[in-house]
Amino acid sequence: MVSNKIYVVMGVSGAGKSSVGQALSKSLKLPFYDGDDYHPQANIDKMRQGIPLEDSDRWAWLKNLNLLAKEALKKEGAVMVCSALKEVYRQELSKDFSTECEWIYLKGSYELIMERIQARAGHFMPPELLQSQFNTLEAPKNAIEIDVSAPLSEIIKELEMTFNEKKEFGLFGLGVMGKSLARNLARNGFRIALFNRHLAGVEEGVAKNFKDHFPELKEAAAFDEIAAFVNALGTPRKIMLMVNAGPIVDHVIADLLPFLSKGDILIDGGNSNYKDSKRRLDYLNSQQIQFIGAGVSGGEEGALTGPSIMPGGSKEAYAAIQPYLEAIAAKGEDGKPCCSYIGEEGSGHFVKMVHNGIEYVEMELLAEMYAILTALGKNPTKIASIFESWKSDSNSYLLEITIDILRKKEGDTPLVEKILDVAANKGTGNWTTIATAELGVPSTLIANALFARFTSSFKTQRQKVAAIFEHSPEVQTMEEGDLLKAYHFARIINHYQGFQLISEAAKTYQWNIQLSELARVWTNGCIIKSDLMKKLLPLLKESNDLLDAPTLQNELLLLKPIANKVVAQCILSEIPTSSLSESVNFLNQLKTDRSAANIIQAQRDYFGAHTYKRINDPLQKNYHTIWT
Numbered sequence: 020m021v022s023n024k025i026y027v028v029m030g031v032s033g034a035g036k037s038s039v040g041q042a043l044s045k046s047l048k049l050p051f052y053d054g055d056d057y058h059p060q061a062n063i064d065k066m067r068q069g070i071p072l073e074d075s076d077r078w079a080w081l082k083n084l085n086l087l088a089k090e091a092l093k094k095e096g097a098v099m100v101c102s103a104l105k106e107v108y109r110q111e112l113s114k115d116f117s118t119e120c121e122w123i124y125l126k127g128s129y130e131l132i133m134e135r136i137q138a139r140a141g142h143f144m145p146p147e148l149l150q151s152q153f154n155t156l157e158a159p160k161n162a163i164e165i166d167v168s169a170p171l172s173e174i175i176k177e178l179e180m181t182f183n184e185k186k187e188f189g190l191f192g193l194g195v196m197g198k199s200l201a202r203n204l205a206r207n208g209f210r211i212a213l214f215n216r217h218l219a220g221v222e223e224g225v226a227k228n229f230k231d232h233f234p235e236l237k238e239a240a241a242f243d244e245i246a247a248f249v250n251a252l253g254t255p256r257k258i259m260l261m262v263n264a265g266p267i268v269d270h271v272i273a274d275l276l277p278f279l280s281k282g283d284i285l286i287d288g289g290n291s292n293y294k295d296s297k298r299r300l301d302y303l304n305s306q307q308i309q310f311i312g313a314g315v316s317g318g319e320e321g322a323l324t325g326p327s328i329m330p331g332g333s334k335e336a337y338a339a340i341q342p343y344l345e346a347i348a349a350k351g352e353d354g355k356p357c358c359s360y361i362g363e364e365g366s367g368h369f370v371k372m373v374h375n376g377i378e379y380v381e382m383e384l385l386a387e388m389y390a391i392l393t394a395l396g397k398n399p400t401k402i403a404s405i406f407e408s409w410k411s412d413s414n415s416y417l418l419e420i421t422i423d424i425l426r427k428k429e430g431d432t433p434l435v436e437k438i439l440d441v442a443a444n445k446g447t448g449n450w451t452t453i454a455t456a457e458l459g460v461p462s463t464l465i466a467n468a469l470f471a472r473f474t475s476s477f478k479t480q481r482q483k484v485a486a487i488f489e490h491s492p493e494v495q496t497m498e499e500g501d502l503l504k505a506y507h508f509a510r511i512i513n514h515y516q517g518f519q520l521i522s523e524a525a526k527t528y529q530w531n532i533q534l535s536e537l538a539r540v541w542t543n544g545c546i547i548k549s550d551l552m553k554k555l556l557p558l559l560k561e562s563n564d565l566l567d568a569p570t571l572q573n574e575l576l577l578l579k580p581i582a583n584k585v586v587a588q589c590i591l592s593e594i595p596t597s598s599l600s601e602s603v604n605f606l607n608q609l610k611t612d613r614s615a616a617n618i619i620q621a622q623r624d625y626f627g628a629h630t631y632k633r634i635n636d637p638l639q640k641n642y643h644t645i646w647t
């Protein structure tokens with residue numbers, strides 16, 4: 020049974036509200052209030068005379084019931100009966116506690132109810148008023164519907180069953196990630212409702228078939244009809260959307276909205292753009308619906324066994340879904356869930372976007388190491404062994420899967436050698452690059468890794484140019500140990516840039532993001548989990564700027580000359596390693612106390628009178644020069 024609720028039995032006069040309400044109050048062991056007992060005398064007199072009540076007659080009465088219900092909620096809740104025929108009446112009655120209000124709508128035909136009214140004695144409502152009640156009635160959307168022709172005992176049994184069976188968490192969209200998360204929730208003992216749309220001939224009975232396929236989903240309820248799905252959930256409803264990012268999320272929200280009640284919570288668990296999440300949050304809040312934009316990382320397997328979850332939005336809404344998300348999340352070395360409230364607005368999706376940007380670079384660096392080792396004459400199996408030996412110094416999930424990938428054979432041939440060398444993307448790297456440009460932050464490695472994918476996609480052009488530059492220089496000899504060090508160096512720069520980007524975004528958007536907590540969330544479950552992330556966690560507790568950490572400074576000082584050497588060797592060998600090179604170049608630029616930007620400023624002033632500032636000018640005035 021769901022506790023601390025007000026169960027309101029509603030419907031036209033004569034539908035049997037009092038009998039159902041009294042029996043239900045007994046069954047739920049909750050106090051019973053009959054709304055009719057709280058009508059002002061003037062209303063009773065009016066009805067006795069056969070005069071239907073106006074809206075204005077009802078407000079004082081509904082306000083009374085509202086106060087009564089709020090008092091009851093402070094204790095154990097109550098069962099209340101009230102005709103509550105119109106939506107506005109229901110809103111007035113449940114004002115301030117709509118999320119704790121469960122509506123039970125007694126539905127029956129005019130003829131049946133008229134028969135009952137005529138049989139009952141002593142009630143102030145004359146039968147002639149029934150038609151006006153039916154005229155006023157607006158059937159509720161979010162109520163449990165009860166057919167009043169059933170015997171009372173059956174009605175109560177049905178209600179008991181419904182309350183016991185109300186699901187606590189809804190999963191909307193059963194694609195790969197949605198399915199895995201659903202199973203994860205069920206394995207954690209949550210009572211869940213599943214929804215997947217019905218698309219004739221394409222997606223039919225998806226939720227039902229999925230439920231039937233996995234024993235852990237035995238207790239789950241499966242739907243392909245939105246109203247039934249929403250009504251199967253206890254309030255405040257918690258619905259996680261696992262649909263493709265983009266306009267589909269807006270369509271789904273529009274479809275769900277008419278069935279939701281004030282205070283319900285929607286969680287978008289897709290890779291949505293953080294600006295869309297902010298827009299959706301504002302819109303849904305205006306509709307009194309709570310919204311959480313949650314980044315979810317870990318792919319299909321992670322979603323099933325424990326993803327890393329980055330929820331953003333209102334802290335209050337997060338508190339209501341925290342037990343569910345924390346239970347299904349991966350656990351860190353300290354046993355804590357890899358799920359933590361990230362911050363306001365779209366910050367959850369922002370950090371997930373940057374996660375993906377870091378992921379792009381980590382993948383690109385491994386691909387570049389593969390390119391170098393291939394150029395040095397190693398085959399995939401050998402490269403896998405070399406990468407295996409790197410685990411003790413620089414282990415990560417992406418390194419591990421790359422080893423598996425390199426070892427995979429089809430017949431005698433490594434499968435990677437059969438894969439077309441054109442890298443795709445779903446957009447999060449683009450968004451990170453756009454965000455970094457908008458914020459004026461140099462996340463150069465992310466942009467580089469993205470552009471490397473773009474360059475790869477110009478396959479025909481590459482083939483044409485390859486024919487022109489047919490003769491490559493001899494490949495320089497490179498030490499495997501040096502490659503590992505250069506790789507490690509670039510990874511540190513990658514993580515430094517990623518956290519800097521988040522730190523700057525947090526300042527700009529006034530999000531209160533704790534970088535060390537975010538690093539903790541990223542130590543397990545996600546695609547960029549690694550030993551390095553575990554190492555960075557305590558450093559971020561000291562400062563948001565990783566380069567403040569003496570240990571990291573020393574490491575970079577030691578690794579830099581080796582990274583310089585490897586980059587130089589790659590350039591001389593004409594092996595494309597744009598991200599590795601950029602990591603060295605970026606640090607070169609960052610460590611240049613007196614840069615060449617003075618030239619840029621002078622040029623801007625020359626052709627555009629954009630002015631410049633002078634060194635050692637405490638007033639930092641703008642100067643303009645006539646240059647010729």
Ligand code: 6PG
Nearest residue numbers: 316317318375444445446447546
């Ligand atoms: C994750 C992944 C996941 C997805 C990427 C792929 O954290 O689980 O990042 O979100 O695999 O979106 O992105 P691309 O298709 O752009 O490489």
